[in-house]
Amino acid sequence: MKQLYSFIKKEFYHILRDKTTILILLLMPIIQIILFGFALTTEVRNTNVAILIPANDVLANELAARIDASSYFNIVEQIHTKSDIQAVFRDARAKLVIVFENDFSKNLMQLGVSHIQLIADATDPNAATSFSFYASNIIQNYQHDLAHQAFIPGTITPEVKMLYNPQMKGAFNFVPGVLGMILILICAMMTSIAIVREKEMGTMEVLLVSPMKPLYTILSKIAPYFVLSCVNFTTIILLSVFVLKVPIAGSFASLVFVSLLYIFVALALGLLISTLTTTQVSAMLISGMGLMIPVMLLSGMIFPIENMPLPLQLLSTIVPARWYIAAVKSVMIQGLGFSSILREVLILSLMATVLVAVSMKKFKVRLE
Amino acid sequence: MENVIVAKNLTKRFGHFTAVDNISFEVKRGEIFGFLGANGAGKTTAMRMLCGLSKQTEGIATVAGYDIHRETEFVKKNIGYMSQKFSLYDDLKVWENIELFAGIYGMNDKAIRSNTDLLMQELNFENERNALVGSLPLGFKQKLAFSVAIFHKPQVVFLDEPTGGVDPITRRMFWEMIYKAAENGITVFVTTHYMDEAEYCHRVSIMVDGRIEALDSPANLKSKYQAANMDEVFQKLARKSQRTE
Numbered sequence: 001m002k003q004l005y006s007f008i009k010k011e012f013y014h015i016l017r018d019k020t021t022i023l024i025l026l027l028m029p030i031i032q033i034i035l036f037g038f039a040l041t042t043e044v045r046n047t048n049v050a051i052l053i054p055a056n057d058v059l060a061n062e063l064a065a066r067i068d069a070s071s072y073f074n075i076v077e078q079i080h081t082k083s084d085i086q087a088v089f090r091d092a093r094a095k096l097v098i099v100f101e102n103d104f105s106k107n108l109m110q111l112g113v114s115h116i117q118l119i120a121d122a123t124d125p126n127a128a129t130s131f132s133f134y135a136s137n138i139i140q141n142y143q144h145d146l147a148h149q150a151f152i153p154g155t156i157t158p159e160v161k162m163l164y165n166p167q168m169k170g171a172f173n174f175v176p177g178v179l180g181m182i183l184i185l186i187c188a189m190m191t192s193i194a195i196v197r198e199k200e201m202g203t204m205e206v207l208l209v210s211p212m213k214p215l216y217t218i219l220s221k222i223a224p225y226f227v228l229s230c231v232n233f234t235t236i237i238l239l240s241v242f243v244l245k246v247p248i249a250g251s252f253a254s255l256v257f258v259s260l261l262y263i264f265v266a267l268a269l270g271l272l273i274s275t276l277t278t279t280q281v282s283a284m285l286i287s288g289m290g291l292m293i294p295v296m297l298l299s300g301m302i303f304p305i306e307n308m309p310l311p312l313q314l315l316s317t318i319v320p321a322r323w324y325i326a327a328v329k330s331v332m333i334q335g336l337g338f339s340s341i342l343r344e345v346l347i348l349s350l351m352a353t354v355l356v357a358v359s360m361k362k363f364k365v366r367l368e
Numbered sequence: 369m370e371n372v373i374v375a376k377n378l379t380k381r382f383g384h385f386t387a388v389d390n391i392s393f394e395v396k397r398g399e400i401f402g403f404l405g406a407n408g409a410g411k412t413t414a415m416r417m418l419c420g421l422s423k424q425t426e427g428i429a430t431v432a433g434y435d436i437h438r439e440t441e442f443v444k445k446n447i448g449y450m451s452q453k454f455s456l457y458d459d460l461k462v463w464e465n466i467e468l469f470a471g472i473y474g475m476n477d478k479a480i481r482s483n484t485d486l487l488m489q490e491l492n493f494e495n496e497r498n499a500l501v502g503s504l505p506l507g508f509k510q511k512l513a514f515s516v517a518i519f520h521k522p523q524v525v526f527l528d529e530p531t532g533g534v535d536p537i538t539r540r541m542f543w544e545m546i547y548k549a550a551e552n553g554i555t556v557f558v559t560t561h562y563m564d565e566a567e568y569c570h571r572v573s574i575m576v577d578g579r580i581e582a583l584d585s586p587a588n589l590k591s592k593y594q595a596a597n598m599d600e601v602f603q604k605l606a607r608k609s610q611r612t613e
Contacts, residue, residue, distance in 0.1 A: 002474060003474065006467065006472060007468070007472065009468075010457065010460060013459065013460055014460075017500075018459070201455070201457075201458075202451050202454070203456075205421070205449075205451045205453075205455065206451055206455040206469075209420070209444060209447070210444060210469070210472045210473065211444040211445045211472065211474070212472045
């Protein structure tokens with residue numbers, strides 16, 4: 001225990017004395033949260049759609065068929081009551097629900113006006129804006145065609161409704177993204193650099209000759225970055241709640257739990273990288289190229305995963321940030337319960353187990 | 369006197385390459401044992417096996433009475449080690465480095481405090497106690513590294529080319545510290561490139577191509593090989609080397 005205590009203290013000295021690095025690590029989340037205020041626009045294809053459609057309504061069916069035929073949408077489901085809408089979103093069966101009013105054809109032909117409601121999942125606001133805009137466009141074209149070819153004059157009024165994120169704040173989308181990126185950066189990159197530095201300086205050799213248990217070495221390397229990650233997590237959450245006014249819709253405990261799990265995965269990744277490299281520069285490059293870029297591009301933080309070609313979609317499944325960001329979105333923004341992020345939690349746990357097992361094995365080999 | 373290090377037919381192979389080839393020797397308590405050899409002769413590999421850093425392919429050895437393979441943990445508790453590279457933490461203060469390594473070797477706080485005070489006096493380091501190690505001159509660092517390596521009073525201390533890059537005066541002072549440690553019963557196992565340093569050792573072994581070619585006191589070696597100094601002895605033996613670096 002004395003060993004562990006002396007060693008953890010030493011690790012804190014290392015970090016606290018390196019003023020520039022600690023300053024960067026503490027300020028980075030603040031700067032990123034502010035910078036990412038500018039959300040990026042992206043095109044969305046093959047969005048899953050559920051429809052609520054009156055039975056045997058000719059025009060409504062014709063319009064639905066046209067929506068399904070476009071490259072933007074796939075109608076995957078027909079629901080029968082309005083109360084089913086919530087369930088569709090909760091289980092992520094569709095991103096958009098189109099509700100045709102009863103007597104859609106009759107109203108259009110007799111009264112000259114009928115209504116359609118477009119209810120979008122705006123957890124990802126860019127995507128939601130895009131696809132509701134496409135849907136409205138298709139509806140308008142249909143109306144135009146009707147007037148010219150079938151001589152049915154009349155207006156179809158689409159009413160767009162954004163669920164979960166009514167003001168379409170981009171912040172709702174990038175807060176989970178920044179969380180996912182900062183945590184992996186600090187945990188994985190800094191941990192791997194810290195361990196590799198000992199190898200490079202030659203102090204690792206002295207530690208290996210000493211009675212210091214390898215497990216203690218690892219634990220004490222991890223401890224300060226764990227603390228630092230918790231500080232950053234708190235900063236980001238406070239900033240997003242009080243400055244960006246993004247509320248935590250769901251359970252705070254679930255959010256903390258999934259974040260701790262993610263931090264653990266990231267630390268294990270850092271440990272693995274440190275066993276694969278011998279210089280600080282290569283550790284930094286591997287974490288930079290191997291972690292940062294996939295986190296930025298493949299996690300759904302900037303580009304929607306649904307929009308990627310299949311190989312990239314498959315590749316994104318091994319990026320831990322993808323699952324973490326999805327879970328944070330569900331809990332923090334959609335306000336869903338723990339049961340809804342069970343899949344993400346399971347995948348992250350699996351990743352943690354594999355990474356820890358592999359890196360512990362590798363770390364022991366170094367002793368030989 | 370009792371043997372502190374005993375090696376019998378110690379061999380280490382990496383694939384087809386035999387780095388250390390069947391070496392046997394004993395080192396007695398309080399002895400300063402010089403371990404000489406050209407680069408690539410196998411000194412570091414042999415030393416690593418004795419420290420428990422590397423597993424021998426064949427043979428057995430005990431250090432401080434413990435088997436280097438089966439009782440590695442006990443071996444580690446009873447040895448000190450100073451590596452080629454400077455191996456203290458530059459961003460820690462002098463006393464923090466001492467405290468860290470003493471803590472790793474399980475010394476209690478009281479002993480750490482009183483021994484630190486004593487050491488600071490001995491080294492005349494009282495003013496540098498709170499200085500960051502990185503700010504000290506190399507000679508100071510080297511002396512400190514050695515003091516840290518023997519701070520927990522190990523039975524054996526392994527020094528891997530401890531005086532590389534140090535000026536002659538500091539080297540001289542460093543060897544005085546080694547003598548003092550030996551007088552206090554600490555066995556010193558030292559590898560070096562400097563042949564004048566080999567003269568300071570009680571006994572010297574010279575490795576060529578993984579084998580021990582000669583092992584005796586510097587005086588006996590010089591008379592046996594009819595050489596004026598250790599450098600000549602070394603030249604005569606090292607010329608037999610088949611290995612290219």
